[in-house]
Amino acid sequence: MRAINVSGLTKRFGRVTAVNRISFYVEEGEVFGLLGPNGAGKTTTINMLATLINPTSGHAEVAGAVIGRDNYKVRKRIGIVFQDPTLDNKLTGRENLHLHAMLYGLKRGIIKERIRKVLKLIELEGKADMLVGNYSGGMKRRLEIARGLMHKPRVLFLDEPTLGLDAQTRRRIWEYIKSLKQEGMLSVILTTHYMEEADYLADRVAIIDNGKIVAIDTPANLKKSLGGDIIQLYIRGSEKSYRGLIHKINDRIKVKKTDLRLARTQTGEDELLITVEGGNDKVPLIISMAEREGVRVVSLDIHTPSLEDVFLHFTGRNIREDGADGYERNREFIKRMRR
Ligand SMILES: Nc1ncnc2c1ncn2[C@@H]1O[C@H](COP(=O)(O)OP(=O)(O)OP(=O)(O)O)[C@@H](O)[C@H]1O
Ligand SMILES: [Mg+2]
Incomplete structure (x- = not known):
């Protein structure tokens, strides 16, 4: 029962x-x-x-x-x-x-x-x-x-x-x-x-x-269901350059998903999330495509999906979108990348 x-x-x-x-x-x-x-x-x-x-x-x-x-x-x-x-x-x-x-x-x-x-x-x-x-x-x-x-x-x-x-x-x-x-x-x-x-x-x-x-x-299955790795880029550029980049990425790499989210950090960077199998191998290509499209990559992170990513995947936003947590974390990690 x-x-x-x-x-x-x-x-x-x-x-x-x-x-x-x-x-x-x-x-x-x-x-x-x-x-x-x-x-x-x-x-x-x-x-x-x-x-x-x-x-x-x-x-x-x-x-x-x-x-x-x-x-x-x-x-x-x-x-x-x-x-x-x-x-x-x-x-x-x-x-x-x-x-x-x-x-x-x-x-x-x-x-x-x-x-x-x-x-x-x-x-x-x-x-x-x-x-x-x-x-x-x-x-x-x-x-x-x-x-x-x-x-x-x-x-x-x-x-x-x-x-x-x-x-x-x-x-x-x-x-x-x-x-x-x-x-x-x-x-x-x-x-x-x-x-x-x-x-x-x-x-x-x-x-x-x-x-x-x-x-x-199960948490494990939820995370697995997203498939592959998540490449998280903090970027600067025009919306046109972003559209160009996303188009190129989808054209040249077998990605599962791309999510563009504007003004994600307090310093004004935008965020591009790319869900893809074998993330590490795809990074150099993505960086060079970004350069060609005039998108500046301020920082970058690769991780396997967390429940946070699962939530984002199903709802289109972070669980604590309105809270300070997201900003704090993002700021932390940009600092880390700059070191
Ligand atoms: N007694 C009530 N009268 C009117 N609206 C209510 C009542 N109780 C809850 N709500 C509304 O129902 C929705 C769900 O509220 P609920 O308290 O179940 O959310 P929650 O997931 O527990 O949130 P939290 O994480 O803040 O505790 C909210 O929009 C809330 O305003
Ligand atoms: Mg509650």
Whole structure:
């Protein structure tokens, strides 16, 4: 039996279609990632599957129960860590867990032992009796994961489990999530807009954009599906010279794809992405063609496709197009190339 089965699930808020007829499944024991930019519909999807909001239409089964019909059963069988923290700051870590156990009707005799176990998993034994108000962001997040596991759910929902955490804490949380897999038949569905997180943690990933699933597979297959290498050029020139270059490239080399994107860096360079088999061998030819067309190549990079490239491939833009991340990275790498 599958942990989750979703078919044609849709949620509309007035005129906004937050989730648009998505279908997917999650196997038992699988970590499944919902990867998408802000506003893609990730939280809305989680909230429907956790029975916190009703779908507009579609069908979903979670841990063997049908949402909308057996909501009580669903709730008993899932754990959830919300995007926004929901701990009681005026209670200690242990008291927060205890409160949760009571709400879930766990038997008195097993509560202490369960608390000990989950605290151990997330390495918070030493801080269990401290007020949560004094916890760091990472400690709070870990405690929330512990809480989600208290009643031994069959499916655990993690909505942006590492949002806003520093790199080191994020790594630790990744390791806890990985270790959950060894714990038994727990299935995990996590949302993230961090590519590396989905890549590292998820057995399979659904890339979601504007409420729609645009791609779904293992990270390895998604990357492989693009084929070959990606040659990334930062360039300067006229649009006419760019058109000439792209025409020549397509004429002379068997490329899979070219993407031209204007004004990609803060210093004003444009970007040309070329997806091609055996990228290294093609570079000299591309450079000389650029020269002939009057396109100046400011810097160049070759890499095998990442999930970032997969997202770009399916949506035509970067996952964090509006954020500073792209600029920062590009700037970094231009500096690197100039050295
Ligand atoms: N209660 C609501 N009422 C109206 N619109 C909503 C509501 N909840 C979500 N939306 C809209 O639905 C869309 C999807 O939102 P959702 O929170 O699911 O995105 P998300 O992928 O979780 O984004 P983020 O990465 O920022 O958490 C957005 O356009 C959002 O504004
Ligand atoms: Mg969200």
